[in-house]
Amino acid sequence: MSVNQIRWTKIVPFALLVTMLGGVAAGCSSGTNNDGNAGGSETEAAVSETGYPITDEPITLQVWAPIHPNATQYIKSYSENEAYMELEKRTGIKIEFIHPAQGQEQESFNLMIASGEVPDIIIGANRYVGGANKGVRDGVFADLTPYLEQYAPDYYKLVTTDEEVKRQVTNDEGGFPAFYMIKPEQDPPFRRIILREETLKSVQMEEPRTIEDYEKFFKAVKESKGVAPYALLGSGLEDQFMGPFGVVSNFFLKDESTVAFGQTEPAFREYLTLMNKWYTEGYINKDFAGLKTPQVLALFDSGKAEMYVDAIVGSFNRGKQLGQTYVSAPYPRVNPDDKVRYMPLEQVAQPGQETVVAASSKHIKEAIRWLNYAYSEEGAMLFNYGIEGKTYNMVDGKPQYTDYILNNPKFGTDNANFILKVHFAPKLQYTDIASNPNLAKSPESAAIRMKWADDPNVDSSMFLPTLQLTSEESDERAKIMTEVNTYCNEMVLKFILGVEPLSKFDDYVSQVKKLGIDKAVSLTQAAYDRYLTK
Amino acid sequence: MELAKTPGAKRNPNAKVSRLRKDIVMNKYVYLMALPVIAYFLIFHYAPIGGLVIAFQNFSAFKGIGGSDWVGLQHFQDFLTSPYAFRVIRNTLMINVYQIIFGFPAPILLALLLNEIRVQLFKRAIQTISYMPHFISLVVICGMLVDFTQSEGVINDIIVFFGGERANLLMDTDLFRTIFVSSGIWQEVGWGSIIYLAALSTLDPHLYEASSIDGAGRFRQLVHITFPALVPTILILLIMRMGHIMSEGFEKIILLYNPLTYETADVISSYVYRRGIQEANYSFGAAVGLFNSSINFIILLAVNYLSRKYAKESLW
Numbered sequence: 001m002s003v004n005q006i007r008w009t010k011i012v013p014f015a016l017l018v019t020m021l022g023g024v025a026a027g028c029s030s031g032t033n034n035d036g037n038a039g040g041s042e043t044e045a046a047v048s049e050t051g052y053p054i055t056d057e058p059i060t061l062q063v064w065a066p067i068h069p070n071a072t073q074y075i076k077s078y079s080e081n082e083a084y085m086e087l088e089k090r091t092g093i094k095i096e097f098i099h100p101a102q103g104q105e106q107e108s109f110n111l112m113i114a115s116g117e118v119p120d121i122i123i124g125a126n127r128y129v130g131g132a133n134k135g136v137r138d139g140v141f142a143d144l145t146p147y148l149e150q151y152a153p154d155y156y157k158l159v160t161t162d163e164e165v166k167r168q169v170t171n172d173e174g175g176f177p178a179f180y181m182i183k184p185e186q187d188p189p190f191r192r193i194i195l196r197e198e199t200l201k202s203v204q205m206e207e208p209r210t211i212e213d214y215e216k217f218f219k220a221v222k223e224s225k226g227v228a229p230y231a232l233l234g235s236g237l238e239d240q241f242m243g244p245f246g247v248v249s250n251f252f253l254k255d256e257s258t259v260a261f262g263q264t265e266p267a268f269r270e271y272l273t274l275m276n277k278w279y280t281e282g283y284i285n286k287d288f289a290g291l292k293t294p295q296v297l298a299l300f301d302s303g304k305a306e307m308y309v310d311a312i313v314g315s316f317n318r319g320k321q322l323g324q325t326y327v328s329a330p331y332p333r334v335n336p337d338d339k340v341r342y343m344p345l346e347q348v349a350q351p352g353q354e355t356v357v358a359a360s361s362k363h364i365k366e367a368i369r370w371l372n373y374a375y376s377e378e379g380a381m382l383f384n385y386g387i388e389g390k391t392y393n394m395v396d397g398k399p400q401y402t403d404y405i406l407n408n409p410k411f412g413t414d415n416a417n418f419i420l421k422v423h424f425a426p427k428l429q430y431t432d433i434a435s436n437p438n439l440a441k442s443p444e445s446a447a448i449r450m451k452w453a454d455d456p457n458v459d460s461s462m463f464l465p466t467l468q469l470t471s472e473e474s475d476e477r478a479k480i481m482t483e484v485n486t487y488c489n490e491m492v493l494k495f496i497l498g499v500e501p502l503s504k505f506d507d508y509v510s511q512v513k514k515l516g517i518d519k520a521v522s523l524t525q526a527a528y529d530r531y532l533t534k
Numbered sequence: 535m536e537l538a539k540t541p542g543a544k545r546n547p548n549a550k551v552s553r554l555r556k557d558i559v560m561n562k563y564v565y566l567m568a569l570p571v572i573a574y575f576l577i578f579h580y581a582p583i584g585g586l587v588i589a590f591q592n593f594s595a596f597k598g599i600g601g602s603d604w605v606g607l608q609h610f611q612d613f614l615t616s617p618y619a620f621r622v623i624r625n626t627l628m629i630n631v632y633q634i635i636f637g638f639p640a641p642i643l644l645a646l647l648l649n650e651i652r653v654q655l656f657k658r659a660i661q662t663i664s665y666m667p668h669f670i671s672l673v674v675i676c677g678m679l680v681d682f683t684q685s686e687g688v689i690n691d692i693i694v695f696f697g698g699e700r701a702n703l704l705m706d707t708d709l710f711r712t713i714f715v716s717s718g719i720w721q722e723v724g725w726g727s728i729i730y731l732a733a734l735s736t737l738d739p740h741l742y743e744a745s746s747i748d749g750a751g752r753f754r755q756l757v758h759i760t761f762p763a764l765v766p767t768i769l770i771l772l773i774m775r776m777g778h779i780m781s782e783g784f785e786k787i788i789l790l791y792n793p794l795t796y797e798t799a800d801v802i803s804s805y806v807y808r809r810g811i812q813e814a815n816y817s818f819g820a821a822v823g824l825f826n827s828s829i830n831f832i833i834l835l836a837v838n839y840l841s842r843k844y845a846k847e848s849l850w
Contacts, residue, residue, distance in 0.1 A: 110814045129813060138597075235793075286685040286701070287685050287702045287705070289702070290684075290702065290704055478815075479612075482809045483617060486796065486800070486808065487617075489793035490793040490794065490797070492793070493794040497705070497794070
């Protein structure tokens with residue numbers, strides 16, 4: 001090595017090293033403060049205060065919204081969605097969609113907020129740390145309360161006529177932080193235990209109902225097919241097998257009014273005992289702890305598993321393509337006539353599509369009026385069914401889908417849901433039974449969704465509604481829950497695998513208590529009590 | 535930094551400046567070419583150092599660095615008093631120690647072996663094949679690993695062939711580090727050997743001639759000529775590697791671990807990822823990052839000092 005080379009090798013690594021140390025701090029750019037022009041103060045000559053089109057001037061609004069994976073196979077942006085294109089014509093407002101990369105929605109959202117350049121409208125704003133309401137309090141999002149009655153009359157009417165709905169969409173002070181997807185009529189639950197009809201026939205059984213039936217089914221399948229029948233979720237937590245023992249995962253309502261944490265309840269031990277037994281007997285897939293949904297589906301479709309839990313209609317249609325009949329089972333219970341209290345709660349104001357308007361937007365009123373359109377009768381038809389004459393026709397006063405959406409030559413019905421109409425958005429949502437082309441496709445797929453929906457012994461009384469925590473509460477709870485979840489997730493799997501004996505369950509509970517679970521429960525209880533008295 | 539001081543630093547500063555000016559005038563095009571690189575480091579690596587203050591704040595992106603509340607050492611305290619602090623620090627250290635013991639010598643061995651190959655075509659083919667895994671995306675590599683280690687996977691087929699029992703290897707706490715480190719070696723060994731091969735290419739062939747005249751065989755040549763030529767490079771790289779002993783990126787960890795293997799797999803960065811990034815608690819992340827870097831830096835200084843004292847090789 002020449003002298004020059006030696007020097008070079010000495011200097012460069014050192015420079016690199018220093019910069020690497022410095023790099024730790026990179027990525028933390030400062031957020032610029034938006035000048036707090038929260039709107040409302042400016043008076044504006046009213047051109048057209050209500051009605052559509054909203055404006056005859058060319059206005060462009062930026063909308064941040066995650067794009068559904070079913071759409072991205074065929075379109076790059078919701079601007080290419082036919083319903084949104086029609087919406088642009090009707091409202092006179094041009095929309096520029098900003099879509100985060102799939103799977104990185106949370107990170108993209110955080111970055112967008114940190115950059116200080118907040119688009120006019122944000123869909124899915126509960127990603128804001130502490131919730132959309134915290135964003136309003138921080139002055140990032142506009143408080144919608146003063147605008148709604150005047151500029152979003154359709155939405156306002158929908159959410160204020162019913163006290164329960166009003167409670168779901170307002171914060172503790174009775175203000176409106178966000179638009180919610182509103183679904184006045186509920187559908188039967190979509191997440192079901194899925195089995196193969198052929199397998200049930202081959203072991204001469206009906207759909208299992210009780211835990212005992214499941215054990216019988218597993219035993220028979222194990223003996224006749226030699227596979228581990230049940231592809232349990234990677235977390236080891238399945239509410240449909242926990243529920244029968246009177247417990248569900250995470251925070252839930254123990255007895256109509258008391259909040260509890262599922263993973264530390266005595267009943268949870270019964271669930272773990274059952275899962276441990278099933279695992280030891282070889283009823284649960286050996287690899288379950290690392291399984292992700294696509295792998296579970298592949299296992300089931302290829303016959304290496306005989307049972308899993310997922311969306312029923314999608315599964316049914318997939319099975320049909322493979323030439324098989326997938327069927328669903330009712331909610332399991334211990335005794336055949338036990339009451340099931342763990343059906344997932346469907347609120348009128350559905351979580352997930354919380355939509356806010358940026359406080360810094362120059363067009364707050366227009367944005368609110370644009371959002372309101374999806375709650376008007378005319379707008380809801382466009383969002384839920386697409387364009388009349390193209391995707392649907394009115395037959396005897398009822399919309400009926402055309403072949404254009406049901407059997408589109410370019411993309412399947414599942415994709416059409418996101419390309420020819422608007423499936424997920426802040427809107428007045430009609431039921432799947434009425435408006436989902438997937439269900440309209442064949443009477444069987446509608447029937448499979450309706451199956452078990454007539455069970456009178458089922459309700460959702462164990463589930464908490466969406467609660468509003470104050471920012472201090474949510475900070476404190478989040479801190480506790482990170483530690484608790486790390487510990488519980490680890491221990492739950494160890495109990496199921498038998499790495500830890502169930503006799504250690506009490507030690508486990510006291511360890512979770514040490515991590516502060518009681519405090520987290522009481523914070524949640526306080527938020528629930530506030531919700532009730534709101 | 536006492537260690538970095540050299541006698542030269544005490545010379546008259548004016549003389550230095552004028553010398554630099556002269557040098558710039560003389561080599562102006564070289565300096566011009568270096569300019570973008572210097573700017574890059576200043577803008578992207580030095581300017582953000584100021585952002586470290588958020589480690590002492592409750593940083594809120596919207597309030598900005600200027601407006602966020604100061605909390606002092608709160609985040610450092612939170613981290614060190616967390617029930618998992620010991621475990622994640624231990625796991626980070628263990629994985630790094632494994633990597634240094636098993637992963638660090640691997641490319642050196644490969645380079646020495648490749649250097650002995652006389653058939654150029656064969657040598658190049660081996661090199662190209664061994665580089666290849668380096669260019670496969672980590673996500674793909676981990677996807678393959680997950681498939682291979684499943685109870686129905688290829689590795690289990692081999693285990694069963696030799697009379698073992700099927701089990702998911704990634705669900706076994708004891709195997710996580712082995713899988714993690716060995717797959718890392720497989721992926722990076724070829725790429726890592728490049729720098730050693732480059733060092734060997736400057737070796738004077740006369741040394742080999744002279745030694746063979748003296749009667750040295752291939753093995754003696756390897757021990758007394760080839761290996762000593764690599765020692766400076768090895769030491770420099772080892773010192774730099776030691777400077778990362780408290781770091782392990784979270785990407786590969788979170789792609790391979792599951793709650794069952796937290797016991798051996800959960801490292802500082804994956805813990806911070808769950809707590810800091812997913813909940814947008816940037817201050818906590820920055821505090822842990824600063825804590826890590828400080829320890830790394832101290833270790834680096836210590837190793838560098840020892841190396842200079844005993845091996846006469848050092849970064850500065």
